[in-house]
Amino acid sequence: MQKRVTMLSTIDDVTLMKVAEALGEEEAVKLIEILKNSDEITDDEIANKTGIRLNNVRKILYKLYDHSLVSLRRTRDPKTGWFIFHWKLQPDQLEGFILSQKRRVFEKLNIRLEYEKNHDFYFCYTPGCKRVPFEEAVELVFKCPTCGKPLMHYNNEKIVKVLTEKVEQLRKELGE
Amino acid sequence: MPKHNDLEQKAFQIIMSSGNEGLPQSELWRKLGASSREGSRIALKLESKGLIRRERELRNGRWTYRLYPKRLPASIDSIADCPCMMCPDTSRCGSTGTITPQGCEKLTDWLIRLAEGGYKILGDS
Numbered sequence: 337m338q339k340r341v342t343m344l345s346t347i348d349d350v351t352l353m354k355v356a357e358a359l360g361e362e363e364a365v366k367l368i369e370i371l372k373n374s375d376e377i378t379d380d381e382i383a384n385k386t387g388i389r390l391n392n393v394r395k396i397l398y399k400l401y402d403h404s405l406v407s408l409r410r411t412r413d414p415k416t417g418w419f420i421f422h423w424k425l426q427p428d429q430l431e432g433f434i435l436s437q438k439r440r441v442f443e444k445l446n447i448r449l450e451y452e453k454n455h456d457f458y459f460c461y462t463p464g465c466k467r468v469p470f471e472e473a474v475e476l477v478f479k480c481p482t483c484g485k486p487l488m489h490y491n492n493e494k495i496v497k498v499l500t501e502k503v504e505q506l507r508k509e510l511g512e
Numbered sequence: 513m514p515k516h517n518d519l520e521q522k523a524f525q526i527i528m529s530s531g532n533e534g535l536p537q538s539e540l541w542r543k544l545g546a547s548s549r550e551g552s553r554i555a556l557k558l559e560s561k562g563l564i565r566r567e568r569e570l571r572n573g574r575w576t577y578r579l580y581p582k583r584l585p586a587s588i589d590s591i592a593d594c595p596c597m598m599c600p601d602t603s604r605c606g607s608t609g610t611i612t613p614q615g616c617e618k619l620t621d622w623l624i625r626l627a628e629g630g631y632k633i634l635g636d637s
Contacts, residue, residue, distance in 0.1 A: 351586065351587055351588060354588050354589070354592055355588060357592075358588065358592055358597055358598050359598060430586070431586045434586045434587075434588050435586065437588070437591060437597055437598065438588075438590070438591055440596065440602070441591045441594050441596045441597055444596045444605070444613040444619070445594075445596070445613070447607065447612075447613040447614065448613045448614060448616075448619060448623075451613070451614040466617070466620075467620070494627035494628070495623045495624065495626075495627045497627070498623065498626040498627050499623060502590075502594075502626075505590055506590060506591070509590060
């Protein structure tokens with residue numbers, strides 16, 4: 337009973353599916369749907385049920401396993417002697433996973449924000465070319481290294497603004 | 513027993529989705545399709561587990577309880593579209609690595625999209 341208490345998850349199905357989407361695999365959504373509705377399942381069974389190719393099923397499962405979102409039990413096939421992998425969704429890990437992702441994104445965005453604040457940028461305004469910071473622009477004699485057009489000042493006020501907002505939002509959500 | 517636990521989880525989900533507003537417990541029974549006896553037991557149980565908070569309030573001349581979640585659901589909405597979320601290069605990304613948060617093009621593109629409030633490409637400003 338005590339174990340079940342901790343199983344009361346603060347994650348709803350919508351969030352679970354969003355995590356699946358964020359894995360960057362369309363098929364991950366289908367796969368998680370199956371995992372959610374079964375207690376323990378082998379990769380073979382998932383492939384049969386979803387029609388996803390077995391190697392892709394495994395690829396997604398390993399990705400989930402990397403983030404501890406699924407657990408794994410190994411048995412040996414008595415006939416062939418091969419390993420059979422039994423997978424299980426770990427919904428109680430989701431909250432921690434989301435939190436750690438948020439923390440990491442928060443760190444990265446914070447570094448970026450400082451950088452954007454402390455630098456002046458120059459840009460040729462050609463789609464596909466890169467912005468360069470002032471120091472680099474001087475070295476390039478204000479000429480774009482890609483397209484050769486002159487580099488002009490780029491106003492990053494808006495970027496700083498959205499970054500600041502995002503960082504603040506994450507700071508609040510993380511309670512820091 | 514598992515059936516009862518499912519009901520508890522469902523009740524918790526409903527209370528959580530009510531957010532900071534909370535909801536009167538009678539509304540919870542209605543949404544759950546449970547009797548008030550069953551319902552108040554669940555509410556008490558959730559409270560004893562520290563998952564929700566119950567507050568007495570006067571409603572249409574009767575005392576009832578309003579239920580509030582103690583924790584709001586974890587959501588990834590704020591970072592779902594950020595390229596850093598589950599970025600495959602994350603192990604190589606750092607201030608000294610080949611990929612840095614300062615110079616990452618994926619991040620730049622995303623920021624410019626956000627800043628322009630649409631899907632304009634770099635340099636359209």
